[in-house]
Amino acid sequence: MAKLLTNEKENGKHSSGQVSTLATSVYDRIRMDIVSGALKPGKKLRTDELRLRYEAGNSPIREALNRLSSDGFVVREEQRGFSVAAISxxxxxxxxxxxxxxxxxxxxxxxxxxxxxxxxxxxxxxxxxxxxxxxxxxxxxxxxxxxxxxxxxxxxxxxxxxxxxxxxxxxxxxxxxxxxxxxxxxxxxxxxxxxxxxxxxxxxxxxxxxxxxxxxxxxxxxxxxxxxxxxxxxxxxx
Missing domain, CATH: 1.20.120.530 (GntR ligand-binding domain-like)
Structure with a gap:
């Protein structure tokens, strides 16, 4: 398994452009998993679990989740974090x-x-x-x-x-x-x-x-x- 990005790397050794590229990759993979049903409707998207699953750090994960929220695939609730959008x-x-x-x-x-x-x-x-x-x-x-x-x-x-x-x-x-x-x-x-x-x-x-x-x-x-x-x-x- 590829080594996880640490907060130190995100804040120091990785430029904003690199983090953005990583976020796009994470965004594509999470979106694919939501569309395919691998991530079920209503599932809580906890940052620690996503870091392990997608082998990425906190910044790319957060950026990807915010983009997915704008696209309607993910919902964000105050004090409760992110979850996969429900279906109806x-x-x-x-x-x-x-x-x-x-x-x-x-x-x-x-x-x-x-x-x-x-x-x-x-x-x-x-x-x-x-x-x-x-x-x-x-x-x-x-x-x-x-x-x-x-x-x-x-x-x-x-x-x-x-x-x-x-x-x-x-x-x-x-x-x-x-x-x-x-x-x-x-x-x-x-x-x-x-x-x-x-x-x-x-x-x-x-x-x-x-x-x-x-x-x-x-x-x-x-x-x-x-x-x-x-x-x-x-x-x-x-």
């Missing part, structure tokens, strides 16, 4: 509604603006996703982290040519917040659908530059996911 049906519905609003615009603009480079990126993203199994073991519903990564890449590739860095950033954040619900309910959602058929239809409509059809398919895709999650045995208001 109301929040899920709001996330999906907002995601549909934003990604309709992003997808329409991406289809209108997309050049050959965008098409190549989308073709490659779809091809890679189609070749990887969604679960490592369907019987146990053990999720495949590589599929999750490629799934995210495919959805971001669809809207990559929208022409707005800010819009892409909002869509990316909403994707991760929504995906936390999907991954927490993966055991219930797996037998209920074949998402590759849905991805294939969205992909073909986008490549054919049929914006109306692509948008309709994409929004139905998100709404179907939300319905399956709502009807699952996932414990909400955690």
């Amino acid at each position: 049906k109301v929040e899920l519905q709001e996330l999906v509604k907002t995601r549909c609003w934003l990604e309709e615009t992003a997808l329409r603009q991406s289809i209108e603006n997309g050049d050959s480079e965008w098409e190549e990126r989308l073709v490659l993203a779809h091809h890679r996703l189609s070749r990887v199994p969604r679960l490592i073991d369907p019987k146990s519903a053990a999720r495949n982290a590589e599929w999750d990564r490629l799934h995210r890449e495919f959805h971001m590739a669809l809207i990559a040519a929208c022409g707005s860095r800010l819009l892409l950033g909002f869509c990316e954040q909403l994707h991760d917040q929504s995906d936390r619900y999907r991954q927490l309910a993966v055991a219930a959602s797996y037998p209920a659908r074949d998402p590759m058929d849905e991805h294939e239809a969205i992909y073909l409509a986008a490549i054919d530059r049929d914006a109306d059809k692509a948008v309709d398919l994409l929004l139905n895709h998100y709404q179907k996911t939300a319905k399956i999650i709502e009807e699952s045995d996932l414990s909400f208001d955690m």
Whole structure:
């Protein structure tokens, strides 16, 4: 195990830039663990435990937690510290509604603006996703982290040519917040659908530059996911 950063190192030997770089790394790892469900909703995020888990010092941990709080993945309560944000049906519905609003615009603009480079990126993203199994073991519903990564890449590739860095950033954040619900309910959602058929239809409509059809398919895709999650045995208001 890599040697933990000490407070002395943070205050003396590490510049603010180095601490910021470490904080970004810790932020990415904690965020990934929250989205994947490794850190459950409501879990207390104690600094001493996080230092051991992520092999980082107090300053990067605090900076990462503050950023995650701003992004809505973590909540901070006075005198009680940080914890993983709870989940609820109301929040899920709001996330999906907002995601549909934003990604309709992003997808329409991406289809209108997309050049050959965008098409190549989308073709490659779809091809890679189609070749990887969604679960490592369907019987146990053990999720495949590589599929999750490629799934995210495919959805971001669809809207990559929208022409707005800010819009892409909002869509990316909403994707991760929504995906936390999907991954927490993966055991219930797996037998209920074949998402590759849905991805294939969205992909073909986008490549054919049929914006109306692509948008309709994409929004139905998100709404179907939300319905399956709502009807699952996932414990909400955690």
